[in-house]
Amino acid sequence: MGTSNVSATSDFILVGLFSYTGPHLVLFFLVATMFIIGLLGNTILIFLIATDSRLHTPMYFLLSQLSLLDVGFPLVTIPKMVAEFLQGKNVITFGECTAQMFFLMLMGVSEGVLLSLMSYDRYVAVCHPLHYQVLMRSQVCLVMVGASWFSGALVASIQTSIALQFPYCASHTVDHFFCELPALLKLSCADTSAYELALSISGVLILLMPLSLILTSYGQVLRAVVLMRSAEARYKAFTTCSSHVAVVGLFYGAAVFMYMVPGSYHSPQQDNVVSLFYSLITPTLNPLIYSLRNREVQMSLVKIMGRSDFRAKR
Numbered sequence: 001m002g003t004s005n006v007s008a009t010s011d012f013i014l015v016g017l018f019s020y021t022g023p024h025l026v027l028f029f030l031v032a033t034m035f036i037i038g039l040l041g042n043t044i045l046i047f048l049i050a051t052d053s054r055l056h057t058p059m060y061f062l063l064s065q066l067s068l069l070d071v072g073f074p075l076v077t078i079p080k081m082v083a084e085f086l087q088g089k090n091v092i093t094f095g096e097c098t099a100q101m102f103f104l105m106l107m108g109v110s111e112g113v114l115l116s117l118m119s120y121d122r123y124v125a126v127c128h129p130l131h132y133q134v135l136m137r138s139q140v141c142l143v144m145v146g147a148s149w150f151s152g153a154l155v156a157s158i159q160t161s162i163a164l165q166f167p168y169c170a171s172h173t174v175d176h177f178f179c180e181l182p183a184l185l186k187l188s189c190a191d192t193s194a195y196e197l198a199l200s201i202s203g204v205l206i207l208l209m210p211l212s213l214i215l216t217s218y219g220q221v222l223r224a225v226v227l228m229r230s231a232e233a234r235y236k237a238f239t240t241c242s243s244h245v246a247v248v249g250l251f252y253g254a255a256v257f258m259y260m261v262p263g264s265y266h267s268p269q270q271d272n273v274v275s276l277f278y279s280l281i282t283p284t285l286n287p288l289i290y291s292l293r294n295r296e297v298q299m300s301l302v303k304i305m306g307r308s309d310f311r312a313k314r
Contacts, residue, residue, distance in 0.1 A: 254275075
């Protein structure tokens with residue numbers, strides 16, 4: 001009971017990404033710039049989808065939820081990391097650490113499920129276009145989004161509550177730039193090997209189930225695209241789906257490394273790089289590779305900018 005009280009009332013020290021040397025200062029400004037670009041890109045995309053009636057389709061509705069998750073991912077970690085660097089202290093309270101773990105798992109699992117449901121949307125659009133309006137009606141889209149958020153909240157609640165049961169008295173220095181479950185478990189003075197094994201197994205299930213749906217959906221899409229007679233239709237379907245596949249590859253590549261590969265097989269430095277990749281780089285790239293290069297989104301952006309110029313001239 002004493003060790004639990006110590007863990008619950010003590011602060012943790014995060015090993016930050018940056019020091020006050022020249023190369024690290026460049027890296028700091030690069031991370032800050034990417035954070036701003038990603039935040040702006042995803043916010044603009046959400047705004048365009050909400051305000052332009054031409055983008056009120058199932059694909060863009062699901063995409064707006066992806067952008068919402070990509071806004072939240074960096075907000076959980078990057079502002080705290082930047083504040084610590086500017087203040088010269090890398091201290092995080094136990095409550096803040098718990099909140100980071102919970103929200104990162106919430107958004108990570110939700111995004112994984114959402115990407116699989118988006119692949120189903122593309123499967124229906126390409127393979128069953130005549131039934132698309134029925135199979136992807138608004139009620140179905142709402143259920144899909146609700147399922148993705150609920151699954152994330154459920155997994156995050158279970159994993160975080162279990163992690164809080166362990167006493168953290170061995171050390172209070174987290175060898176990471178934010179509180180992530182695998183890094184925090186290394187600080188426990190209790191035997192966590194059974195839980196870490198269960199975490200790896202659950203990670204396999206949580207990742208492989210959506211990934212199997214994605215592979216199945218895109219296998220059918222690829223087959224349908226190859227059989228298309230119209231070169232224009234084939235190009236449009238391939239362009240849309242290839243963007244989604246790129247997003248899936250970026251997200252699942254990092255997630256598989258972190259949660260399917262046991263912690264003993266990768267170093268803290270590798271964990272930092274991979275975590276930075278999926279918590280900052282992927283959310284920044286998603287609006288660029290998935291939507292802002294789409295013709296519909298470009299037209300919507302031009303339309304909004306045209307209105308702004310007209311009002312400014314008046």
